[in-house]
Amino acid sequence: MADGPYRYQQPGAGPYFYHSHPSNQHHQRHLAQSGSPTNSSRTPYANETPSPSRSPVSQASHNPYGMFGQTHQQNQHLMMNGGSGHQRYMQATMANKFQQHNSQQQHGQPQQHHHQPQQQQNHVGTHQTLGHQHTFSSGTMSNVTPHFTPSHLHSGTPGNNQSTLSEAVSEHWQQQLHLANEARAAASTPHHHCRKEGVSRVSKGPVESSPEHSPRPGDEEERNRATTTGEIRRQDWDAMDLSGQGLRALSPSLFCHYMFLGKLFIDNNRLTSLHPSLGQLRSLTHLDASNNQLMEVPEEIGMLVNLTSLLLFHNKITSLPNEIGYLFKLEMLGIEGNPLDEDLMEEIIRRGSRALVTQLRENTPAGPPPNERDWHVLDDAEAAETLSVLTYNILCERYATPKLYGYTPSDILAWDYRKNLILNEIREHNADIVCLQEVDQEGYHEYFRRELAYQDYRGVFSPKTRAKTMADREAKFVDGCATFFKSSKYICLDKHVIDFANMAINRPDMKGEHDTFNRVMPRDQIAVVTFFENRATGSRLIVVNVHIHWDPAYKDVKLVQVAILMEQVSKLADRWAKHPACTEKTAFQYADMDGDDGVSTTRGLQEVLAPSQEYSNGTQIPLLVCGDFNSSAGSGVYDLMAQGSVSGKHEDLGNYSYGNFTRDGMAHPFTLRSAYSGTDELSITNYTPDFSDVIDYIWYSSNGLQIRGVLGNVDMDYLSKVPGFPNHHFPSDHLPLRAEFSVKSRKEIKAVEAKFGPPKERRS
Numbered sequence: 001m002a003d004g005p006y007r008y009q010q011p012g013a014g015p016y017f018y019h020s021h022p023s024n025q026h027h028q029r030h031l032a033q034s035g036s037p038t039n040s041s042r043t044p045y046a047n048e049t050p051s052p053s054r055s056p057v058s059q060a061s062h063n064p065y066g067m068f069g070q071t072h073q074q075n076q077h078l079m080m081n082g083g084s085g086h087q088r089y090m091q092a093t094m095a096n097k098f099q100q101h102n103s104q105q106q107h108g109q110p111q112q113h114h115h116q117p118q119q120q121q122n123h124v125g126t127h128q129t130l131g132h133q134h135t136f137s138s139g140t141m142s143n144v145t146p147h148f149t150p151s152h153l154h155s156g157t158p159g160n161n162q163s164t165l166s167e168a169v170s171e172h173w174q175q176q177l178h179l180a181n182e183a184r185a186a187a188s189t190p191h192h193h194c195r196k197e198g199v200s201r202v203s204k205g206p207v208e209s210s211p212e213h214s215p216r217p218g219d220e221e222e223r224n225r226a227t228t229t230g231e232i233r234r235q236d237w238d239a240m241d242l243s244g245q246g247l248r249a250l251s252p253s254l255f256c257h258y259m260f261l262g263k264l265f266i267d268n269n270r271l272t273s274l275h276p277s278l279g280q281l282r283s284l285t286h287l288d289a290s291n292n293q294l295m296e297v298p299e300e301i302g303m304l305v306n307l308t309s310l311l312l313f314h315n316k317i318t319s320l321p322n323e324i325g326y327l328f329k330l331e332m333l334g335i336e337g338n339p340l341d342e343d344l345m346e347e348i349i350r351r352g353s354r355a356l357v358t359q360l361r362e363n364t365p366a367g368p369p370p371n372e373r374d375w376h377v378l379d380d381a382e383a384a385e386t387l388s389v390l391t392y393n394i395l396c397e398r399y400a401t402p403k404l405y406g407y408t409p410s411d412i413l414a415w416d417y418r419k420n421l422i423l424n425e426i427r428e429h430n431a432d433i434v435c436l437q438e439v440d441q442e443g444y445h446e447y448f449r450r451e452l453a454y455q456d457y458r459g460v461f462s463p464k465t466r467a468k469t470m471a472d473r474e475a476k477f478v479d480g481c482a483t484f485f486k487s488s489k490y491i492c493l494d495k496h497v498i499d500f501a502n503m504a505i506n507r508p509d510m511k512g513e514h515d516t517f518n519r520v521m522p523r524d525q526i527a528v529v530t531f532f533e534n535r536a537t538g539s540r541l542i543v544v545n546v547h548i549h550w551d552p553a554y555k556d557v558k559l560v561q562v563a564i565l566m567e568q569v570s571k572l573a574d575r576w577a578k579h580p581a582c583t584e585k586t587a588f589q590y591a592d593m594d595g596d597d598g599v600s601t602t603r604g605l606q607e608v609l610a611p612s613q614e615y616s617n618g619t620q621i622p623l624l625v626c627g628d629f630n631s632s633a634g635s636g637v638y639d640l641m642a643q644g645s646v647s648g649k650h651e652d653l654g655n656y657s658y659g660n661f662t663r664d665g666m667a668h669p670f671t672l673r674s675a676y677s678g679t680d681e682l683s684i685t686n687y688t689p690d691f692s693d694v695i696d697y698i699w700y701s702s703n704g705l706q707i708r709g710v711l712g713n714v715d716m717d718y719l720s721k722v723p724g725f726p727n728h729h730f731p732s733d734h735l736p737l738r739a740e741f742s743v744k745s746r747k748e749i750k751a752v753e754a755k756f757g758p759p760k761e762r763r764s
Contacts, residue, residue, distance in 0.1 A: 172352035180313040180336035183267060183290040190244035193265045193288070239263035243288070246270055252277040259283065267291050267311070279303030279720065282689065290314055290334065302326035305407055305689040305723045313337045320344060325361025326723050328406025333357065362409050366728035370718035376679060379708045383742035385537050386708065390431035391626035391698055393547070393686075393734035394422050395726065396438040396479040405733070407689060407723050418731035419443070423451055425731075426484075429711075429738050430455070433532075434484040435545040435626040441467065442476040448484075457484040462497045465524040481528045481545040481627070491585055493540070494531040494576065498568050499524075500561045509659030516658060519557050523549045527565050527627075531576050535585045538610040539622070539743050542576065544569055546627035548637065555652040559636040562629070563661055566640070566668035569625070573618025581612035613746065619669050622704035622743060625697075628734065632693045641672055641699055672699045675710050675739035682713055685735050688724040698739045711738040 186192035240261055242250075247269040255277040262283055267290040274289065279300030287304065290313035297312070302323025304310075307330050314337035324333070333353040335345070348356045397415040405413055412418075426434055434457065439448065444461045452459065463480035470478065485492065504520045505511050527546035534541070546565060548558050586609075615621050631637035636652035645667035653662055675698040676682045685696040700707065714735065725733045 170350060170352055173349045176332065176334055176336055179311065179332070179334055183288075183311065183313045186243070187268050187291050191241050192243050192268070194241045239265075241265045242269070244268040248272070250275060255280045262286070264288070274298050276300045282306065285309070287311070297321055297324070299323045299721065303723050305329065308332070310334065320360065322360045322364040325357055325359075325364050325409075326407040327357055328361070330354070330357050361407070362411075364409055369729050370715040373714060374712035375709055376712050377709045378679065379706060379742070383708070384745065385534065385539060385743040386740060387433065387541070387743065388431040388738065388740045389433040389435070389543075389624055389626060389698060390426065390429050390736055390738045391435040391545075391696060392422075392426070392736040393437040393628040393696060393732060394439060395732040395734065396440045396443065398440065398477050398479070399438065400726070405726065408726055412728055413726065418726060419447060421731035423448070425736060426452065427455055429736065431738060432486050432489055433543055433624065435543065436482045436484070437545070437547040437628045438479045439482040440477050440479045444482050448482065452484055456486050456488050458487040458492070459484045460492065460495050460528055460530050462526055462528050464526055465499050465501065480526060481547055483528050483530050483543060483545045485530070485532060489535060490532040490541070491535055491582060492530055493533055493579060493582065496529045496572055498527040498529060498565060500526065500564050503564050503568065504560065507659060510661070513657050513659055515656040519554060519656065520560055520658070523554070523557055523561070525549050525561060529569060529572055531572075531579070533582050533585070533612060535609055537743070538612045540576070540613060540615065542569070542573055542621050542623045544623070544625040544627070546625065546629070548627070548629045548631065550630045555636065556654055556656045556658070558629075558631055559640065559646070559650065559652050559666070560658050560661060562637045562640055563666040566670070569623070570618060570669055573621055573623070575618075577615040577618045577621060585609050619701070620704065623670055623672070623701040625672065625699040628696050630695050632695055640666055640668070641697070642674065642677070644668055644670070644672070671702050673702045673707075674699055675707055675737070679710060682710070682737075684714070685737060686733055687719065687735070688733050696734060696737055698737050700739075700741060704744055705741040706744055708740045708742055711736070
């Protein structure tokens with residue numbers, strides 16, 4: 001369809017597709033917008049008259065932005081200030097403010113409008129605004145070069161140094177008026193954008209809708225993600241021009257099947273509304289819906305966070321949804337020619353589009369909360385011992401910057417707001433084991449450790465290794481991993497921190513490799529490994545809390561980090577299998593006031609506690625590996641965890657060399673499963689405008705643990721209305737994962753691994 005008869009070759013073109021329509025059919029609305037009525041009150045416009053749409057140069061100068069060609073027959077008149085909506089606003093809000101200025105301009109300045117060539121005075125119009133008279137000529141304007149400075153107003157009035165009016169109208173607004181006039185001039189030309197750009201040939205190279213990219217320059221925070229949210233679709237074109245077709249409605253299939261579009265032109269039609277499914281075009285950077293009959297903008301427009309240009313000139317829009325505040329990349333919000341609310345209009349005239357977007361974002365209400373995530377029961381059989389675990393990347397304060405999360409209101413992004421939501425969520429889940437990532441030292445010591453102590457939690461924490469080289473005032477902001485556990489249920493027998501970079505450069509087979517020093521050593525991620533014993537049953541448990549490197553350009557580093565992790569966990573497990581029995585497991589002592597002699601005595605719970613269980617090797621100890629792996633299914637990291645081994649020639653390793661890992665491959669001895677494998681109940685764990693995927697996991701050893709239930713997905717209807725996290729209801733860009741397990745008895749350890757089927761029960 002894109003290569004149909006309306007594709008023609010022109011040099012310098014870009015990738016476009018546009019719908020066919022007879023070019024000689026024009027609608028009355030389009031003809032009316034191409035110029036002002038013949039009885040316009042505008043008077044002739046002289047060459048020397050200052051104007052934001054031209055420079056004081058010769059008429060023979062080339063004008064790429066001219067509204068008409070140089071051979072245009074001057075039979076139409078031009079209304080520079082748009083439609084009635086703009087005139088209404090200017091008269092309503094500025095007449096009183098600038099009446100004195102206009103009076104001075106009208107009576108104190110010499111008139112320079114009387115030296116126009118005779119041939120131009122037969123077809124000019126006069127327009128009077130705020131009591132000041134200006135003249136315009138379509139013939140004169142056809143050969144001028146656009147020139148905008150704060151000292152010139154759109155109506156052609158020279159600005160004085162002390163002019164209040166010049167200060168009120170920003171250069172941004174002058175640019176917007178220029179674009180509005182271009183939109184008006186294009187009203188009678190179908191497929192104007194294709195023809196203007198000469199976009200009638202296939203692009204020079206394929207366009208990827210969501211390309212995976214290396215880290216963006218200037219982004220120092222370690223929160224970037226690959227922008228791929230699914231299968232990459234390759235297209236010959238990424239722009240569609242439906243302008244000037246007289247369309248009254250757009251099929252929702254346009255938004256469902258063309259999600260790769262980067263530019264969409266639907267201007268100069270008869271549209272009265274935009275379908276909410278427009279929000280699916282999340283790759284759009286430019287949307288032009290000017291010269292229609294739109295009454296409102298759908299809330300789903302806020303999903304198009306990659307928009308840099310949103311043109312809505314000459315419609316009937318009276319208000320804007322707060323969701324436009326999500327469009328933090330928006331540079332031009334074109335609203336000239338609409339009867340817009342005066343407060344909004346004044347904000348954009350004085351301060352520009354970005355200021356208006358910020359105002360809308362900061363005033364965005366919380367909205368209705370999502371439905372609670374369902375709890376999915378996978379096994380409801382009786383169990384002698386159960387345990388629950390929660391893993392959560394909480395997005396530490398230092399990474400939560402407006403640069404990375406510009407769609408989030410500043411007060412919602414603030415740590416003081418988010419930390420309370422995070423704490424409340426941890427308390428509500430009340431898991432036996434809590435693994436947190438991106439917890440900075442100050443947050444751990446001054447907030448979480450203190451507050452969670454009231455819920456019977458004790459913690460183990462380690463920051464990233466860079467903290468060792470910093471002063472205390474800087475080191476307190478370094479994030480790391482924190483593992484909390486119910487102290488009345490578990491005893492922490494031992495703990496260990498795995499420093500991936502240090503382990504890599506000290507391996508005999510890797511310390512001589514250049515790739516080790518250049519790629520692995522600079523990444524200072526760590527893992528916290530803890531060894532627990534259940535006070536009541538004597539069973540033991542290994543919990544790994546890890547945060548793997550984020551950068552999609554370093555898949556090899558991620559795989560090496562996980563290989564080192566599992567290698568070290570295997571060694572620790574073998575060592576802890578020989579750990580001596582715990583002889584003192586009393587959680588607390590209490591006073592007994594009912595003694596025979598009436599005297600208070602102290603009695604412990606030692607007599608009801610089971611002895612420590614013994615394990616012949618490390619793989620028999622139940623194991624949980626939780627954290628943010630920054631890797632999705634099908635990656636080398638996922639394959640290593642789920643399958644137990646990967647080849648040294650895995651594609652994620654590329655051509656890099658890492659000693660025995662690339663020579664012999666990588667493996668671990670544990671039988672690990674993801675808690676969510678086989679359930680199909682979790683579609684995302686990380687949700688931002690440019691990235692949404694499952695990258696957080698709870699892995700468990702299936703020979704020692706049996707999955708009983710998992711926390712389900714977020715309400716999908718809710719996700720279709722918010723572009724990303726964090727927001728009012730979700731304090732981090734990650735979701736917490738929670739799972740419940742039963743501990744297999746010693747006789748069950750040799751049993752066949754559990755097979756997953758559909759959930760047996762579903763409850764809220």
